[in-house]
Amino acid sequence: KNEVEQSPQNLTAQEGEFITINCSYSVGISALHWLQQHPGGGIVSLFMLSSGKKKHGRLIATINIQEKHSSLHITASHPRDSAVYICAVFEYGNKLVFGAGTILRVKS
Amino acid sequence: DTAVSQTPKYLVTQMGNDKSIKCEQNLGHDTMYWYKQDSKKFLKIMFSYNNKELIINETVPNRFSPKSPDKAHLNLHINSLELGDSAVYFCASSQDFSGEQFFGPGTRLTVL
Numbered sequence: 769k770n771e772v773e774q775s776p777q778n779l780t781a782q783e784g785e786f787i788t789i790n791c792s793y794s795v796g797i798s799a800l801h802w803l804q805q806h807p808g809g810g811i812v813s814l815f816m817l818s819s820g821k822k823k824h825g826r827l828i829a830t831i832n833i834q835e836k837h838s839s840l841h842i843t844a845s846h847p848r849d850s851a852v853y854i855c856a857v858f859e860y861g862n863k864l865v866f867g868a869g870t871i872l873r874v875k876s
Numbered sequence: 877d878t879a880v881s882q883t884p885k886y887l888v889t890q891m892g893n894d895k896s897i898k899c900e901q902n903l904g905h906d907t908m909y910w911y912k913q914d915s916k917k918f919l920k921i922m923f924s925y926n927n928k929e930l931i932i933n934e935t936v937p938n939r940f941s942p943k944s945p946d947k948a949h950l951n952l953h954i955n956s957l958e959l960g961d962s963a964v965y966f967c968a969s970s971q972d973f974s975g976e977q978f979f980g981p982g983t984r985l986t987v988l
Contacts, residue, residue: 811982813976816975864909865922866919
């Protein structure tokens, strides 16, 4: 079992829908990252958070340290949001451990 | 101006060959990383360097040898390439060891 579990693995949404991607982890962490991998392969860091909530445009990330859970929300989804979303946790003093990713497809 | 660059973008080679992938960052970061993304798109760390010193060396075959000539560069040399080495290799950098990471565009290695 991977230390970082994401759900769902695949998600198809209609344009405009509110989307939630979940991430659960089993190790102690100092921070959690949400990454986006474009269809072309490039990886972009969306958020790094260790507590609470962060918002950037239509993207919101939350983390609950006690429950070892984080969510990534996309409001008013758009076809250009179609990508793989990857949760990664930074283990204390160690390394980034990645989830398997969630493949999101937003249809117009 | 590209923040983290890798060369080459594509690399096709025969089994048994030796090849290198270069990575450079112009962000002034202290920490650099190499990740491997397999055919199932799963990312895994291979190496991490901080100020030119090796910090993380995951269970990677010793055919893989990273080299950091200075803080801005982290190159990956692979000896005696095998079919299973085919993957996309990403370089990344961060200001410090737990900071936000910036990824290079990736190098798709295909071993025939």
